[in-house]
Amino acid sequence: MTVAARRTIPAERYRDRLAGVVAAAAAARLDALLISVGSDLRYLTGYEAMPLERLTLLVILPGEAPRIVVPRLERAAAEAGIRTSLEIVTWEETDDPHALATSGIPAHGRVAVSDTMLAMHLLAIQQALGADVRYSLASAVLRDLRMIKDADEIALLREAAHAADRVIAAIAAGRLVGRTEADVAAEVRARLIDEGHETAQFAIVASGPNSASPHHEASERVIGAGEPIVLDIGGTLAGYGSDVTRTLWVTGGDATNGPDEQFRHLFAVLHTAQAAATTAVRPGMSCESIDTTARAIIDAEGYGEAFFHRTGHGIGLEGHEEPYLVAGNSLPLRTGMAFSVEPGIYLQGTYGARIEDIVVCGDDGPIVLNEAPRELVVVDG
């Protein structure tokens, strides 16, 4: 088992991030910014609290030092996990933590909450604060900070990408024909963990006609010779996401079982579109323009209807986060943004293909983190 050296973000970075979000909350004239367990909390404090039903909440009020409310049994974990200076307030198992956490917020206030706060907490906070408070999502003040990855974050994304690339290579080199998708997916998950991921969040193994379903769940279907397999795999390594897609074709060792003409054409179009979209990445280009670049090429070859999802999503401490490369998003790319570029072409009932890399917007153009070959990989399987 390979255990990656444990990399960390320097402690002073959390101080700077917290100061940045306090300033952003003040600029947005928020009366409270409430950050629940999840990637926002980890981003701002380093604390990886478990997403459980007991309330843990970072409370940022104007003119006050930020404080974090945690269950008493989590105090030691919070002290160990929080990597910046922060007052810790604890509650006992039979206390009302939502009342405790929201004290001091005005009855007509404007309150922003983490996008991933659970309804059980949001409804309890709404109950505690009364009907006159207006709510918004914390991403409005956090996105400008979180979208721009610094060098340490990019290094972690690269490490995660390379680990996932190695899993793709191992799966492509192994036996596939005669195994179920679910069995291959289990191997993917085990290999991601062996490669240092702490979680293996998804392992799409979509064979034959299933490859036409973008988010196919690995099933009991037995992989046959003479068909494509879309592998879309990922998880987190030191908190940062991996997410890579490659399309294989398995022949079962019989060269007459190679890809047919239609698939070769479809794949060539896809490969061109994915490369063009990647090449288009540079500061100032809009998110939607990257989507348009891929889509125009696929449309021109008559596959427009067969590419029915956006071209990509941001990635960092969340597997999907801003920016989204989708029609209607005029946000300009900036140096340090990290996202997937992943067009796909899906012929329902027949087969499909997708190619996905994680790309960082560099000063002069794209920095592609994945290194696994993007060409159609034809293997015996």
Next chain:
Amino acid sequence: MTVAARRTIPAERYRDRLAGVVAAAAAARLDALLISVGSDLRYLTGYEAMPLERLTLLVILPGEAPRIVVPRLERAAAEAGIRTSLEIVTWEETDDPHALATSGIPAHGRVAVSDTMLAMHLLAIQQALGADVRYSLASAVLRDLRMIKDADEIALLREAAHAADRVIAAIAAGRLVGRTEADVAAEVRARLIDEGHETAQFAIVASGPNSASPHHEASERVIGAGEPIVLDIGGTLAGYGSDVTRTLWVTGGDATNGPDEQFRHLFAVLHTAQAAATTAVRPGMSCESIDTTARAIIDAEGYGEAFFHRTGHGIGLEGHEEPYLVAGNSLPLRTGMAFSVEPGIYLQGTYGARIEDIVVCGDDGPIVLNEAPRELVVVDG
């Protein structure tokens, strides 16, 4: 690698569950029950959608057949994943899915939402429905169904428990002294996956003084000879949670490094308390009485202040769910409820211990799913 046979809940069970929740929503006079991605959706339909930012929502309105709103790119996955009869409504990448999902809900309605619905969706739904709708948590109507596990669910919980037990045994038999907690935690995660878990959600490895922190995050601390290690590990197998805690003591091969008198006493009290709480489980006993049983024994030995969390939590498709074994919860236990029994004693700055099993309330008493020995395991390490 051991890949467990893929077990499933029979399809007709989903039909019955969905019918049960439709009836419960009607009895509660709800104008809408909105079930987002997560364990509620999986429980009712079998569909394991990924918890992403795109809206997937099961919509149950009075007098109408339930329908599920999904992103178009998820249609095939939804068709494959949903194991009962259900209308699927799709939305395109640039549509407003929250408006689509909430059409037909009255402006003064009573709406229940999944406890784990994300704020990004709940706030958008609140925006779409206006200020006069009243919200509540779906658990109010789902808990009576979900708390009672049927024989298939108990079989899956048992399979998960035994897999986790084997990981505990393997870790206890291996080298520990001289390794970091984080390194051992990585091995725990890899072994859980190898044992057929699809996720390894937590791997608490709390050594020496860290064992006094109930939710310690495995750190770079190097495990030494002559100290305890609390292992609290788990994840999901076929969707159902494992969660087991055992306390080891590592001597480094030197018998003079065995547990001291205080630790032996502390552990003996804990062992007695955990066994007594387990033995007290039977239909009709209140949840809080199980907590009281453990607490009374620990209190009587002077460790009351050192046991500062509830005795247990329900488990099923969520790692923590109802019922909670906590002071103030007068809910009577019923046959088929499944929960942890996990008292702990923590001496801050010194050390601590915890023992945890998953227990099912049987007709005549407790059915303990975990089989790993509960005694203090003294090993060379």
